Amino acid sequence: MLPTVLYYKNNKALISLLNTIKSKVSLSRSREELDVVISELKSFPGGYQLKTKVYWAIFTGLLLATTVFGYWDWSQRQYFQQSTWIIIAIGGLLTVLAGITAYYPHHLMSKVSHALLQRDGLLDNNLTLVSFNGKATAQQFQQRFSEFNRGNYSREIKELFKGSYQGDEYSFDYHYYHFHYVDERIVTETYTDSNGRVRTRTRREYDHYDRYGLILPFGLLRNFVVIGFNLPGAGKATYKPASNRFNRVFKVIAASQIEAAKAMKPTVVVAFEELSNVLSKINFEVNDAADLCLSFADKDLIATPNKVNISEFDAFIEALEGEQEFEKLRATLSHVHYVMTKLDSNF
Known part of the structure; x- marks a missing residue:
């Protein structure tokens, strides 16, 4: 779960609500308990639309910047310098963080939506x-x-x-x-070692x-x-x-x-x-x-x-x-x- 400090205004409040509902849905065992959760969702004062365009824009900008600056630094001597690796590491980390920040709200909403519908379906069918x-x-x-x-x-x-x-x-x-x-099974395979000798080895594989x-x-x-x-x-x-x-x-x-x-x-x-x-x-x-x-x-x-x-x-x-x-x-x-x-x- 990402910290809500990375988000702003309605996004922040909606993500906080979704996380709360996610926990309560998993604990609900009756129609009455699920109705309380649904009422909490209905009473949310903000909008139910997530606005993540700015996060995707930041992700795209960081990806392009990391690529451009990394290539420019490499092109100075035609090999990877320490500075090149630093640009790739920092830029890559920030790009991944931006991508996760953009993706997580929609993933959370999809997961909570399915959990609510699934629990409602179970109760509708007396399960x-x-x-x-x-x-x-x-x-x-x-x-x-x-x-x-x-x-x-x-x-x-x-x-x-x-x-x-x-x-x-x-x-x-x-x-x-x-x-x-x-099921656990033992697999035997043949290979050639560094001296050119043919050897066998075994390993365990698991089928689910x-x-x-x-x-x-x-x-x-x-x-x-x-x-x-x-x-x-x-x-x-x-x-x-x-x-x-x-x-x-x-x-x-x-x-x-x-x-x-x-x-x-x-x-x-x-x-x-x-x-x-x-x-x-x-x-x-x-x-x-x-x-x-x-x-x-x-x-x-x-x-x-x-x-x-x-x-x-x-x-x-x-x-x-x-x-x-x-x-x-x-x-x-x-x-x-x-x-x-x-x-x-x-x-």
């Missing part, structure tokens, strides 16, 4: 933040679902929200999570991955998996329905072919085919406690669809006061509900 320990929660989930047996180096839950769904036949609470895991999903009590099946993405230790398919389209994307693993056939009715098969058009790399895993983990690679289920900025104040407030809908989340929850309604109750 609340859950307090958790990232690594401990990942370990707990790993004990319940094969989905979390990923990452030979580290596993961590990055986000966790609690929500509720009200359907025509079934209602349920669920958790939405963001799971991050890291992210998965997202919903966890909820399912109750209608046990030890049943529809796999659309590699699932550690899943084994071979138990049952294949008649649909070639389904079989190209998924495989089904159950305790027996009979249970798999009872669950994978034609209507359920079609539902999974349609879900594959909404989500990517899907796994539908029901454990022995009849809890469901529906996992996928999509990171935008709870992303606000609005891109409006605070500087467009009337449109921004209109977006906050309207109802945001997370369409992909709704479609995913509807799929779960639909599958529930189609399953027999005698599993």
Whole structure:
């Protein structure tokens, strides 16, 4: 965060307000708390437009001056003198500072705008933040679902929200999570040393991955998996329905072919085919406690669809006061509900 002393008049007051709102938004847990933050934004006495042309003009002037004086000093002897390096160092430092000063207010406003819209969207969709320990929660989930047996180096839950769904036949609470895991691998490479001898050396490389999903009590099946993405230790398919389209994307693993056939009715098969058009790399895993983990690679289920900025104040407030809908989340929850309604109750 840059000190506001670098700014003047309305810019200074607006940047101070944005920093305050940024902190309060991250702490808000209810509609009432967020409304207090929005009221503070509405009551700001100044304008919501940042005026940074002068900062960009200073940045451009410093960049040109550093280039011109640096080149002129170098041209005196056709090599870099101490004075040349001093001009480049001082001019470069001032240029970078001017560039950051010009860029930071707009970056801050964009960040705060997104944070407000995102928190508003979460509340509109009845999602609340859950307090958790990232690594401990990942370990707990790993004990319940094969989905979390990923990452030979580290596993961590990055986000966790609690929500509720009200359907025509079934209602349920669920958790939405963001799971991050890291694989460590040893890479061996061959090189030639300074004496011309061929040698080998090894180094460790780390690959980072992210998965997202919903966890909820399912109750209608046990030890049943529809796999659309590699699932550690899943084994071979138990049952294949008649649909070639389904079989190209998924495989089904159950305790027996009979249970798999009872669950994978034609209507359920079609539902999974349609879900594959909404989500990517899907796994539908029901454990022995009849809890469901529906996992996928999509990171935008709870992303606000609005891109409006605070500087467009009337449109921004209109977006906050309207109802945001997370369409992909709704479609995913509807799929779960639909599958529930189609399953027999005698599993």
